[in-house]
Amino acid sequence: MKKLILPIYVITLRDLKKFFRQKSRLIGMIARPLTWLFLIGTGLNQVIKGGLGVSYIQFILPGILGMTILFSAMFSSISIVWDREFGFMKEILVTPVSRFSVAFGKIVSGMLVSTIQGIIIMAAAPFIGIRFTIFEALLLVVFIMVVSICIAAIGVFIASMIKSFESFNIIMNFIVMPMFFLSGAMYPISVLPRFMRYLMYLNPLSYGIDSFKHVMFVEFAHFHSDFSLLFDVVLMVAFTLVSTVLAAFAFDRQQKE
């Protein structure tokens, strides 16, 4: 048991230390969503009026929260590729810890780093007129954590599939950006043509953002959310379990080659 838990703790500790040490990275990670929220949100706020029940800038906050998690959890786990490139992964792999716990460690640290950033973005809500109770805030944090684990696991899975960080732009353009736009972050899923809607159903982030909408727009939930909260939670947990197991096995398998 110690053998399984210890590396998770150590790997998480390392990533958190580096996260707080690299102030520029932290600032960059928070600046991006805030820029989207206030520049795109404010701009489109003037164009898109009515029909939503909330202002556009309020409407995209759950989506921006999803974006924060998507970027931070994904890149936190893909740092496995960096570690491999710079040799540090070799140091981890010759220690007696199991490959599975290395993969889990990466997922847990991705989850924590991403949750911290999610909470910071969540704190922007009162400034744009969204208020929630303490209970709702705690519920939101739980959902943020679940979405974070899911995305971090997908990140570990992808990192186990790619060989070098030249593939990085490909991931950005073909996985991360589509995941963001096909998640209901910028517009309700219901306004899209059917084939795009099916793609959204395959995207775990859709259910995460939908769960945020349930909590943030309690009285408008019937209008803005695309699924029921229970459906969101069940799907997120399912995606998280599947992606975590896939990530652990993909990581383990890759090291055996």
Next chain:
Amino acid sequence: MNAIEVKELYKSYDGVHAVNGITFEIGYGELFGFLGPNGAGKTTTINILCTLLKPTAGQAFIAGLDVSRESDKIREHIGLVFQETTLDNELTTFENLLFHAYLYGMGRHDAVKRIDDLLSMIGLQSKKNELVKHLSGGMKRRLELIRGLLHKPRVLFLDEPTIGLDPQTRANVWGFIKEMKRAEGTTIFVTTHYIEEASDFDRIAIIDHGRIVAVGNPNKLINEMGRATVTFGATDGATVQTLIGHGMIESGSGEYQIKTEDPDLFLKQILNLSGLKINEFKIKKPVLEELYLSLTGSEIRDEYVDRPRKIRGHNR
């Protein structure tokens, strides 16, 4: 049981044998050198022995444990210093070491004490809280060396430990390695192509094209290789020539050479010859480098380019 036993070990990539049926064993506490040109199979062998690669065929045991089936247990007993740096540049010296100690299940108290001892032994105590990216190449190497020994491994693998180091750091590194071997009885497996470094190893193996071409004590191997060359200068060359007779070669400007099994005896004989005006002589025994070159040839080898070049210098 020996510290390391290797039996008919093979590793092939697409039909090319990187390791082509090698057999050797290393006793506990031995300092064993693995010499060979680039691409001879040294690193492949190390990677198999430290469970990072699976052999295509054959067997290898570390402390009696099978590398193919008991890799998790083996990892507890081995330490490794790779050819390339495997430190985390964004962490401090101490954090890199503590991370390592924790992954081997050491408690904080024991780890900190051991880290302090090793840091002062290798002379890095003053860099304890420095970020690794601010250390020089030599310091990083020394840091990796103590990291490899932190968890008191039974076998320490060093892949080209002194590559790119200045002579002072090399001497420091070897002094430290030999001290640890003496103090903790660590078995040490070193690959190198700095041949002169291997001359005082307990035993060496010379590997070429994936095969071991010689194995044994370096001095014994040299003696088996053959005769010494005596070079001397003499003003009265013609007389010397007639007195000694066959086998003497004039190499110009009053210098002469002769090959002999026993150079000391030969020189005594010469001195006993009266009337000679020999004003200098020196004995040149074949050194390890010559043995090495005679076994592996002197042509330059390029490393097999079997994987894409790593990109370095990027900031994380």
